[in-house]
Amino acid sequence: MSGPSNEARGDAEALLTPTTTKLGSMHRNQVHRAPWPDFDAFDVARYDVELRRHAAWHWISRAQAEHGSVHQFSAVTHALTEARAPVELLGALARLLTDEVRHVELCARAAKAFYPEGDAAFFRWRTPRAPWPDAPSVDADRREESELRLRGWAARAILTACALGETLSEPMLEAIVLVATDPLPRACAEQILKDERFHGRFGFEALAVLVPTLDDAERDALQTQLSRALAGFERTTCGKVRVEDLAGRELEITAPEPGAPPNLGTLTEEEFAAIFYATLEARIFPALEPLGLDPMRAWAERGRFPAARREASAEARATTAD
Amino acid sequence: MSARIERRGRTLGVMVGSALLVGAAACGPDELRVNVPAEPVETINVPPDPRPVEEEAPAPDEDERPPRVNPGPTDDE
Ligand SMILES: [Fe+2]
Ligand SMILES: [Fe+2]
Numbered sequence: 001m002s003g004p005s006n007e008a009r010g011d012a013e014a015l016l017t018p019t020t021t022k023l024g025s026m027h028r029n030q031v032h033r034a035p036w037p038d039f040d041a042f043d044v045a046r047y048d049v050e051l052r053r054h055a056a057w058h059w060i061s062r063a064q065a066e067h068g069s070v071h072q073f074s075a076v077t078h079a080l081t082e083a084r085a086p087v088e089l090l091g092a093l094a095r096l097l098t099d100e101v102r103h104v105e106l107c108a109r110a111a112k113a114f115y116p117e118g119d120a121a122f123f124r125w126r127t128p129r130a131p132w133p134d135a136p137s138v139d140a141d142r143r144e145e146s147e148l149r150l151r152g153w154a155a156r157a158i159l160t161a162c163a164l165g166e167t168l169s170e171p172m173l174e175a176i177v178l179v180a181t182d183p184l185p186r187a188c189a190e191q192i193l194k195d196e197r198f199h200g201r202f203g204f205e206a207l208a209v210l211v212p213t214l215d216d217a218e219r220d221a222l223q224t225q226l227s228r229a230l231a232g233f234e235r236t237t238c239g240k241v242r243v244e245d246l247a248g249r250e251l252e253i254t255a256p257e258p259g260a261p262p263n264l265g266t267l268t269e270e271e272f273a274a275i276f277y278a279t280l281e282a283r284i285f286p287a288l289e290p291l292g293l294d295p296m297r298a299w300a301e302r303g304r305f306p307a308a309r310r311e312a313s314a315e316a317r318a319t320t321a322d
Numbered sequence: 323m324s325a326r327i328e329r330r331g332r333t334l335g336v337m338v339g340s341a342l343l344v345g346a347a348a349c350g351p352d353e354l355r356v357n358v359p360a361e362p363v364e365t366i367n368v369p370p371d372p373r374p375v376e377e378e379a380p381a382p383d384e385d386e387r388p389p390r391v392n393p394g395p396t397d398d399e
Contacts, residue, residue: 171327171336178332178334231347238347244343246338247323247340247343249337249338250326251337251338252333252336253336254332255332278325278326278337278339299344299345306348307348
C-alpha cells in the first residue's frame with residue numbers, strides 16, 4: 001500500500017482505505033452483508049454538531065472494541081489450532097472472525113459519517129492488546145500437558161470474550177436499535193446484533209466442549225477468571241453507577257416518540273449499567289452453572305480483583321492475580 | 323426481586339434484581355472509576371467497552387497521557 005502514512009491520514013481512515021480491486025471484492029464478498037448501509041446518505045445537516053460528535057465518539061470507541069475482538073478471536077483460533085481442537089470449533093471461530101471485521105468497518109464508517117469534521121486525533125486508533133496473558137507455548141516433549149494448558153487458556157478467553165462479553169453486547173445493541181432515531185445507526189446496530197447473538201451462543205457451546213477436558217487446576221483457574229472478568233466488566237461498563245443504585249428498579253428503554261430529541265445510537269451510563277446487571281443475573285449466571293462454575297461466588301469475590309496498577313508489569317499481574 | 327430483561331414491543335424492560343447485592347465492586351485507582359474524557363473531546367462520556375480490559379493487559383510502554391475510561395489493552399504510544 002502506498003500513499004500517506006497512517007499518522008498523517010488519521011488511523012481510522014487508514015484502516016478504511018481501499019487496497020486493490022480484487023482484494024476489495026474478496027473482502028466485500030466475505031464481510032459485507034446485504035443491505036450494506038448507505039453511509040453517504042447520512043444527512044449531516046439534520047443534526048447538531050455536538051450530537052454528532054458524541055455519537056461519533058461512541059461509534060469509534062465501539063469500532064476499536066470490535067477490532068479488539070478480531071485480535072482476541074484470532075489468538076483463540078491460533079491456540080485451539082495448536083491444541084488440535086475439533087475442526088468444528090475452528091470453523092465456528094472462523095465465522096466470528098469475519099463477523100468482527102464487519103463490525104469494525106460498520107462502526108468506523110458510521111463514526112466517520114456522523115462527524116466528518118473529526119480530525120486524525122479524534123479518530124486515532126489504538127493498537128489492540130489482549131486483556132489476558134499470551135497463550136502458553138507448546139512443549140513438544142510434553143504435548144498432552146501443553147494441549148491441556150492451551151485448552152484451559154482458550155476456555156478462559158472464551159468465557160471472558162464470548163460467554164460474558166458477547167452475551168452482554170446483545171441487549172446493549174438491542175437497546176441501541178430501539179433508541180436510534182436515524183436509519184444509519186439503526187441499520188449498523190441491527191447487523192451487529194444478529195452476529196453477537198450467535199457469538200454469545202458460540203461461547204457457551206465451546207465451553208461445553210472444552211470444560212469437561214480440563215483438570216481441577218484449570219477449572220479452578222476458570223472460576224478465578226470468572227471473578228476477575230466480572231470485576232473488569234463492571235468497572236468498564238458501569239462507570240460510576242453501582243448495582244446498589246439500580247437494584248429493585250426497572251428501567252424501560254423505549255423507542256422515542258416522533259418529535260423526540262434525535263439519538264444516533266447512544267445509551268446513557270445508567271442504561272449500560274442496568275443492562276449489565278440484569279443480563280448477568282437473568283441470562284449469564286444461569287447458563288454458567290451447568291458448566292460447573294459458581295457465578296454467585298465469583299461475583300461476591302470480585303472485589304479481590306481491582307484494576308491492575310498501571311506501573312505493574314504484565315507478568316507480575318498474571319502471577320499475583322490469584 | 324429477580325432480574326429480568328425482556329422485549330415488550332418497542333420497549334426493552336430491564337429489571338435489576340437484588341441477588342447481586344453481595345460483595346463489593348473492585349475499584350481501581352480513582353482515575354479509573356470515572357469516565358475520563360479522551361482528548362480531543364472535553365465534555366462527553368465515552369461508552370463502555372463490554373470487555374474487562376484493565377487486568378492482565380500487557381503494559382508495553384507506560385503511557386503518560388491522561389487515562390481513558392478503558393485504559394487496558396491499548397498502547398497509545
Ligand atoms: Fe462484534
Ligand atoms: Fe462479537
